[in-house]
Amino acid sequence: MKVITHTASRTARGKNLTIVWGEHDFSATGMKNTKILVAVTAEGLCWLGINCGVKKLRENWKGAELIEDKDVTAKAAREIARLWPQNLDKLSVPVVLYGTAFQLKVWKELLKIKSGTTVTYSHIARKIGKPAAVRAVGSAVGKNTVSIVVPCHRVVNKASGKINYGWGPTLKIALLEGEKAA
DNA sequence: ATTTACCGTGCTT
DNA sequence: AAGCACGGTAAAT
Numbered sequence: 001m002k003v004i005t006h007t008a009s010r011t012a013r014g015k016n017l018t019i020v021w022g023e024h025d026f027s028a029t030g031m032k033n034t035k036i037l038v039a040v041t042a043e044g045l046c047w048l049g050i051n052c053g054v055k056k057l058r059e060n061w062k063g064a065e066l067i068e069d070k071d072v073t074a075k076a077a078r079e080i081a082r083l084w085p086q087n088l089d090k091l092s093v094p095v096v097l098y099g100t101a102f103q104l105k106v107w108k109e110l111l112k113i114k115s116g117t118t119v120t121y122s123h124i125a126r127k128i129g130k131p132a133a134v135r136a137v138g139s140a141v142g143k144n145t146v147s148i149v150v151p152c153h154r155v156v157n158k159a160s161g162k163i164n165y166g167w168g169p170t171l172k173i174a175l176l177e178g179e180k181a182a
Numbered sequence: 183a184t185t186t187a188c189c190g191t192g193c194t195t
Numbered sequence: 196a197a198g199c200a201c202g203g204t205a206a207a208t
Contacts, residue, residue: 010192102190121203125189136189138202143191158204185208195198 001149002094003111004043005104010143013098014064017041021057021066022073026050029081030178034171036080036148038073039066044094045076048146050167060145080149085115085179088149095146102133106140113154115179120158142166148175 006013021039039047039057049056058066076093083090089111097107105128113119121141125134142164144152153165153175165172 100191122205125203130189132187132204133189134204135202136191138204139189139191140202142202160203162203164202183208186206188204189202191201193199195196 001089001091001111002044003097003108004094005097005099005108007101007104008098009100010060011062014061017061017064019046019057019061019064019066020069020072021047021054022068022070022077024070024074024077024081026077026081029084031174036077038077038080040073040076040093041096044096045091045146045149046096046098048080048148050147050171052167084148085175085182088115088151091149095149097150098145099140099143102136103140103143106137107144107150110141110144110150110152110155113151115151116182118154118156118176121155122158124155138164154179 019039019041021037023035023037026034026036035051037049037052047057079091097104099107106124109124109127121137122134125131125137141152141155144150153172163169163172
């Protein structure tokens, strides 16, 4: 999978950017009643939201020009559904990551987590050489813009049974179950 | 069992 | 420019 990164804050990254988006069914994967909102820039996949609506997309790409066109996003959506859960790393569409230097480090680390496995937030913190920045890792993971493909759901709490997930704890569990079963 | 300290980000003042 | 709230974990109380 090709990954393109850009250093930009959340508020600045939408500037002068055109994003095409579309909603697609993800149920064929065994994830019942699940829709993914796929968005692409000229470079590649920049956003994947689960059951989320454009509002979230707009909030995360302030100032960007958003164009709805399912025909454009369908190819990527179909490929994601086909490759999940084991082979997302074979995605032919490049993944485009816009974040701060810290966030980019965290997200790239997420890409190394194998399907069917989980790691803790402190593990990531150690991996990026900032063992004390566990909480910062937590917030960076939560700001991931390309769910599922950048597997933020594979990061779990160490001991406390708490489950945190931007699209809801239930979905996080469902994704992990789906990957384990595969 | 509760509190404290650590870090980066984004929102509010 | 400064302050506040978040989020996960280990260590100290």
